[in-house]
Amino acid sequence: MNAIILTAVWGIVMMFGGVFFKSKATPKYWAIAGLTLIIIANCLELRSGEPFFNVDVKYMLSFNSFNLTFITVALASTLLFFLLSGRDIEKVGANVSEYFALIFFVLCGVCLAATFNTLLILFLGIEIMSIPLYILTGSDKRNLKSNEASLKYFLMGVFSTGIMLMGIAFLYGGNSEGSFFINNINVGDGKMPAMIAIGMVFIMIAMSFKVSAAPFHFWTPDVYDGAPTVFTSFMATIVKVGGFIAFIRLFENSFGKVHGQWQVLIAIIAAATLFIGNLTAVFQQSVKRMLAYSSIAQAGFMLLAIFALNDTAKEGLILYSAAYSLATIGIFAILIKMPDYTIQGFNGLGKQQPVLAVTATVFLLSLTGIPLTAGFQSKLFMLMAALRYGKQYWLVLFAVLCAAVSAYYYFKIIQAMFFKDADQHLGENTSTALGNDITPAFKLLLMITALLIIVLGVFPSLVTDWLHY
Amino acid sequence: MFGNDITLPHLLIFFPLIAGVITFFIKNDGGVKAWSLLSAIITFIISIASLYYRNNNELSGLAFNYEWLKYMGASFAVSLDGMGRLLTFLTAFSFPVIFIATYRNSYKNLKAFYGLMLLSQAGLMGVFLSSDALLFYFFWELALIPVYFLCSRWGGDKRIHSTFKFFIYTFTGSLLMLIGIIYVYLQTGGTAYSEHSFAMQSFYSVIFIPSQQSWLFWLFFIAFAVKMPIFPFHTWQPDTYEQAPTAVTMVLSGIMVKMGVFGVIRWLLPLFPLAVAKFDNIVIGLSVIGMIYASLIAIKQDDLKRLVAYSSIAHIGLMCAAIFTTKSMALEGVMIQMFSHGINIIGMWIVVDLIEKQLGTRKISQLGGLAHKAPVLTIMLVAIALANIALPLTNAFVGEFMMFGGLFKFSAWYSAIAGLSIILAAVYTLSMVQRVFYGSVNALTETMKEISLNEQLVLGVIVIAIFIGGIYPQPFFELTKDTVAGIITRFK
Numbered sequence: 001m002n003a004i005i006l007t008a009v010w011g012i013v014m015m016f017g018g019v020f021f022k023s024k025a026t027p028k029y030w031a032i033a034g035l036t037l038i039i040i041a042n043c044l045e046l047r048s049g050e051p052f053f054n055v056d057v058k059y060m061l062s063f064n065s066f067n068l069t070f071i072t073v074a075l076a077s078t079l080l081f082f083l084l085s086g087r088d089i090e091k092v093g094a095n096v097s098e099y100f101a102l103i104f105f106v107l108c109g110v111c112l113a114a115t116f117n118t119l120l121i122l123f124l125g126i127e128i129m130s131i132p133l134y135i136l137t138g139s140d141k142r143n144l145k146s147n148e149a150s151l152k153y154f155l156m157g158v159f160s161t162g163i164m165l166m167g168i169a170f171l172y173g174g175n176s177e178g179s180f181f182i183n184n185i186n187v188g189d190g191k192m193p194a195m196i197a198i199g200m201v202f203i204m205i206a207m208s209f210k211v212s213a214a215p216f217h218f219w220t221p222d223v224y225d226g227a228p229t230v231f232t233s234f235m236a237t238i239v240k241v242g243g244f245i246a247f248i249r250l251f252e253n254s255f256g257k258v259h260g261q262w263q264v265l266i267a268i269i270a271a272a273t274l275f276i277g278n279l280t281a282v283f284q285q286s287v288k289r290m291l292a293y294s295s296i297a298q299a300g301f302m303l304l305a306i307f308a309l310n311d312t313a314k315e316g317l318i319l320y321s322a323a324y325s326l327a328t329i330g331i332f333a334i335l336i337k338m339p340d341y342t343i344q345g346f347n348g349l350g351k352q353q354p355v356l357a358v359t360a361t362v363f364l365l366s367l368t369g370i371p372l373t374a375g376f377q378s379k380l381f382m383l384m385a386a387l388r389y390g391k392q393y394w395l396v397l398f399a400v401l402c403a404a405v406s407a408y409y410y411f412k413i414i415q416a417m418f419f420k421d422a423d424q425h426l427g428e429n430t431s432t433a434l435g436n437d438i439t440p441a442f443k444l445l446l447m448i449t450a451l452l453i454i455v456l457g458v459f460p461s462l463v464t465d466w467l468h469y
Numbered sequence: 470m471f472g473n474d475i476t477l478p479h480l481l482i483f484f485p486l487i488a489g490v491i492t493f494f495i496k497n498d499g500g501v502k503a504w505s506l507l508s509a510i511i512t513f514i515i516s517i518a519s520l521y522y523r524n525n526n527e528l529s530g531l532a533f534n535y536e537w538l539k540y541m542g543a544s545f546a547v548s549l550d551g552m553g554r555l556l557t558f559l560t561a562f563s564f565p566v567i568f569i570a571t572y573r574n575s576y577k578n579l580k581a582f583y584g585l586m587l588l589s590q591a592g593l594m595g596v597f598l599s600s601d602a603l604l605f606y607f608f609w610e611l612a613l614i615p616v617y618f619l620c621s622r623w624g625g626d627k628r629i630h631s632t633f634k635f636f637i638y639t640f641t642g643s644l645l646m647l648i649g650i651i652y653v654y655l656q657t658g659g660t661a662y663s664e665h666s667f668a669m670q671s672f673y674s675v676i677f678i679p680s681q682q683s684w685l686f687w688l689f690f691i692a693f694a695v696k697m698p699i700f701p702f703h704t705w706q707p708d709t710y711e712q713a714p715t716a717v718t719m720v721l722s723g724i725m726v727k728m729g730v731f732g733v734i735r736w737l738l739p740l741f742p743l744a745v746a747k748f749d750n751i752v753i754g755l756s757v758i759g760m761i762y763a764s765l766i767a768i769k770q771d772d773l774k775r776l777v778a779y780s781s782i783a784h785i786g787l788m789c790a791a792i793f794t795t796k797s798m799a800l801e802g803v804m805i806q807m808f809s810h811g812i813n814i815i816g817m818w819i820v821v822d823l824i825e826k827q828l829g830t831r832k833i834s835q836l837g838g839l840a841h842k843a844p845v846l847t848i849m850l851v852a853i854a855l856a857n858i859a860l861p862l863t864n865a866f867v868g869e870f871m872m873f874g875g876l877f878k879f880s881a882w883y884s885a886i887a888g889l890s891i892i893l894a895a896v897y898t899l900s901m902v903q904r905v906f907y908g909s910v911n912a913l914t915e916t917m918k919e920i921s922l923n924e925q926l927v928l929g930v931i932v933i934a935i936f937i938g939g940i941y942p943q944p945f946f947e948l949t950k951d952t953v954a955g956i957i958t959r960f961k
Contacts, residue, residue: 371607404641419621
């Protein structure tokens with residue numbers, strides 16, 4: 001509860017604060033301070049179970065350790081994002097405090113999506129998450145690609161919203177009692193009633209769209225590529241995992257009882273997502289686009305949690321959210337600093353900026369899933385969850401082979417950084433262009449992020465133990 | 470001796486690890502070399518201590534168990550058994566030898582090179598010591614990462630491509646094994662905190678029906694087969710050996726391939742005895758094909774490094790075939806041969822490296838008459854070459870004799886075909902010795918000088934080790950007989 005109210009309030013504070021802030025750098029500090037307080041408030045709620053605000057929500061929201069832990073992870077990732085890329089948000093355009101305000105509104109949406117108990121709140125959460133993003137995607141107003149991406153995202157997003165509403169209507173209509181509560185959906189004892197089944201498939205499609213699962217992923221590369229890189233980083237991490245939490249909570253609470261009936265659908269979607277994401281990423285020349293496809297591929301792995309739908313899966317999904325967000329925010333923070341987004345642009349980085357190169361390596365190894373990084377532990381949880389389910393082993397085998405493919409494109413960047421020399425005249429440009437922007441504080445933060453990834457890789461219980469409060 | 474907190478397995482893993490990390494921060498190049506050598510020697514001393522420690526009849530210093538991921542049932546469990554002692558000793562022995570032999574080599578960014586070398590040593594130690602499946606997988610992958618960087622950064626012209634091939638092969642194999650590990654894990658009994666357990670003993674006590682064993686067998690086997698490498702999975706190996714810097718090639722061929730052999734003995738045989746019995750003909754068949762195939766190719770090689778690489782495939786093939794006979798004689802042979810092969814092949818690489826450093830070429834066709842110029846080097850090489858052919862009195866003879874004995878008990882046919890590889894080994898090794906060291910001196914080899922004292926010393930140590938192993942192999946049997954007996958009982 002704390003997080004929902006405070007993020008909304010702080011978003012408004014940031015928005016109106018824009019009038020009073022003199023310097024361009026001020027909003028960042030306000031945002032960081034506010035977010036830190038919100039995280040503390042949320043952790044207090046997680047520990048004690050008592051929110052500051054006692055609002056009667058008529059059971060439309062539910063708070064438990066799973067939801068609150070996820071919110072902590074999402075907020076903490078955002079804080080890291082602010083710290084690492086705050087300066088780059090300032091560079092996007094003139095309305096800095098509005099960007100921060102919009103991000104706070106997105107967070108409010110993520111919190112709603114993590115705690116909803118009725119389909120209405122789910123819808124609200126998803127929409128509050130999406131609408132500010134349409135604006136953020138187009139925030140680079142003079143850039144045609146950014147405008148195109150924004151429009152594309154908006155049209156596709158609206159379309160998926162329509163499908164989702166349709167699904168909700170079917171679920172509501174299929175329920176004799178006429179209730180929006182997710183626990184009350186009448187899935188029947190044997191086969192699902194037709195109305196409910198149709199509604200469920202519609203919602204599945206809409207959610208797949210939000211988490212960019214194949215075959216509903218087509219917007220992702222263009223939008224991620226067109227949006228200002230800082231906001232791509234935010235979209236690809238916190239918003240995406242927010243979608244996943246909504247996905248798993250809805251399907252666990254509403255359709256968990258008929259798991260066997262829709263599981264094959266999810267398995268096919270997961271396999272398609274893994275296949276398309278990984279295969280297409282291999283052929284990308286631009287690192288930004290490659291990361292967009294890689295985020296699709298990672299979504300495929302996260303779908304294994306919804307496929308398995310057991311305790312390991314839920315625990316793993318939280319860990320995956322943390323691991324994936326940390327690594328992706330880190331690698332994007334480095335990418336933003338690069339003057340050239342192609343893979344060749346990374347050539348020789350190991351010599352010019354060893355700290356950036358080494359931390360980038362940690363992030364990439366984590367995304368690949370090499371032991372000692374958080375990425376490995378989260379993949380391990382996913383595989384364990386899927387195998388524990390005990391059927392459809394082909395999916396696990398397929399996921400693992402795709403993970404091997406992913407090594408190919410992640411390692412291309414590592415190779416460029418360490419084993420290839422920068423083009424001579426380009427190299428000088430790179431080092432001067434890079435030098436301006438890289439402060440010791442930035443390097444320190446990168447190192448802390450990398451260290452966090454390694455610590456989580458050795459002791460994943462640091463995150464998962466929060467679930468046991 | 471050490472109490473419960475710090476045990477010998479700890480020291481063997483963490484000493485090289487910490488030493489490796491420290492290496493990255495040493496400024497002075499000479500200091501880096503001296504520090505790395507010193508820490509490798511200290512590790513060696515620790516390892517010797519671990520060999521003698523068993524006489525105390527106390528397990529306290531040899532095994533350690535820390536509940537690492539309590540709710541998952543994974544623990545940081547390390548222990549030293551006979552096979553573990555043997556292979557950690559091999560690792561600890563090899564690194565100082567490698568460092569001394571390549572002491573004069575210079576690398577760009579020296580501290581990173583030596584740092585990564587020591588990290589790979591720590592990873593290898595971890596593989597040989599862990600008695601928890603998840604921990605084993607951890608180290609199995611971790612040993613690979615430093616080697617990947619070492620080869621790609623400091624290797625030959627085609628290094629990036631060939632190393633990457635190696636990486637993708639082994640990474641895919643490892644991931645398949647990970648599925649296998651998780652599947653077995655889900656069948657195990659629990660601990661106080663978790664439903665299941667990754668501990669080796671829990672793994673051993675699971676009983677699988679034959680159909681499960683059949684497919685689990687392949688998940689594990691592919692990972693190990695890639696690492697060893699066995700015939701259809703071997704294509705990464707000659708390229709990687711050729712392209713890697715020689716010091717790393719020594720680690721790869723001397724120690725890392727043993728990870729595969731070790732994995733088969735430690736995990737595959739005890740877990741899936743029925744599947745091993747079912748697929749023994751396929752695996753032995755593949756190994757024997759690989760032996761003959763690699764030996765034939767070795768004859769045609771002009772590059773010294775590729776020749777040694779192919780000869781290594783042939784030797785490893787014999788080990789793999791011997792393991793799958795599941796005869797105790799053959800397994801004992803494999804144990805001693807794991808050690809002998811490590812020493813012999815490192816000796817071979819040292820000679821190749823010495824020639825290349827002086828003359829700048831590895832092409833056999835460009836060499837000749839080195840015996841006139843460097844008699845000591847020649848004597849050393851001939852001794853190592855004889856061990857490569859497994860002549861009596863050399864360490865390889867003992868192992869190969871026993872492995873062939875076991876193979877013969879299994880099937881005379883396989884043993885006869887595999888026996889051809891000994892003849893072929895004699896052909897390629899001796900013809901290499903003849904063409905490189907004898908014959909007339911040419912313009913290039915005119916410049917060859919005798920090797921320096923410390924190089925003579927290193928090769929001398931290896932040659933002495935070869936003969937000691939050949940004359941008095943008894944300590945090796947004593948060391949590993951428990952491990953072998955433990956495995957054989959699972960097949961009864």
